[in-house]
Amino acid sequence: MTIGILKETQKGETRVAISPNIAKQLIEKDFKVIVEEDAGTTSSFKDSDYSKVGAQIEKRGVVFKDSDLLLKINPFDQEDLKLVDKRHILMSQLFHKSNPELMKAIAATGATAFSLDAMPRISRAQDMDVLSSQSNLAGYKAVIRGAYEMTKIFPLMMTAAGTITPARVLVYGVGVAGLQAIATAKRLGAIVEATDIRPETKEQTESLGAKFIEVEGNGDEEASVYAKVASEEYMKKQKEAVNKSLFQADLVITTAMVPGRKSPVLITKEQVGQMKNGAVIIDLAAAQGGNCALSKMNKIVVKNGVKIIGTTISPESVSTNASELFGKNMYNFIMHLTENAAFKWDLEEEITDATLIIQNGTIRKNGVTT
Structure with missing residues (x-):
């Protein structure tokens, strides 16, 4: 052949x-x-x-x-x-x-x-799964791109001129990309929090040293490796639970995608308006509509001092x-x-x-x- x-x-x-x-x-x-x-x-x-x-x-x-x-x-x-x-x-x-x-x-x-x-999500197919291998790199690169775009450094640094507090990173979606983003941000010295519709991801998040933001009652329509299709009630609860962390975050990375469907909107225009001036959002779901309502694929949008970068960072870089x-x-x-x-x-x-x-x-x- x-x-x-x-x-x-x-x-x-x-x-x-x-x-x-x-x-x-x-x-x-x-x-x-x-x-x-x-x-x-x-x-x-x-x-x-x-x-x-x-x-x-x-x-x-x-x-x-x-x-x-x-x-x-x-x-x-x-x-x-x-x-x-x-x-x-x-x-x-x-x-x-x-x-x-x-x-x-x-x-x-x-x-x-x-x-x-x-490719089916079964153990026999893991070494054939291009979505997982490429998402792994995307999660890493999202943190590196975020670090480049931020006006702050990640780690705690004590200097003669004073102490620099560590950056705060929030990750939406603890799938393959999200886990790699958490691990990379932690290695760089940031305070990391994460949230996901799947409660079983709490243990994975905490094993990497990050805090898991838990939301009571998850969506029940259909499961996926990357995300579930969540109910409107659940999405409302998630926004309320995450808001404090979102508004304190220096870098936000969103990774939630449902194969074959539009990406769920996790960050609204109103929420962006309440985020820190100088915060950066890296939206890895932009190709399917974006997890942030203001994301535009392959563009940088600045709103109320927040820089929103819509990308797949699908490891072309x-x-x-x-x-x-x-x-x-x-x-x-x-x-x-x-x-x-x-x-x-x-x-x-x-x-x-x-x-x-x-x-x-x-x-x-x-x-x-x-």
């Missing part, structure tokens, strides 16, 4: 789906690997790095023409699909639940497609590490789906069933939701 590694075309994307090290591992498993020219350049991987491990470097059109399995990080777009036909197997984050038109367009080519963001982790997830997934460098097509197996969204031009029933 020939695997094609495509250069990402989405604006601002600097990662690559497979690093040279992972390309080497695939070749050792009897796959042929073709890499588009300059695919890894923005992740600090040169074409020669891929060539040294046995990968073939080609122009974009040749990668499509000569590959059986095509790998990307972001969804295949309309320009990609002009070069896709029924023999191709596509693998990327498709965000199929919120992209029904794209799913129809892929199906029209007759191709087969796996969606990496559809640490693209070398992000690509290495993403590639390892990809490798593990490919190994799971194949045997002797050929697909097994075990549709009864849970991971295959959950991630195979389109097969031979047919959208499977567990794919698109309307």
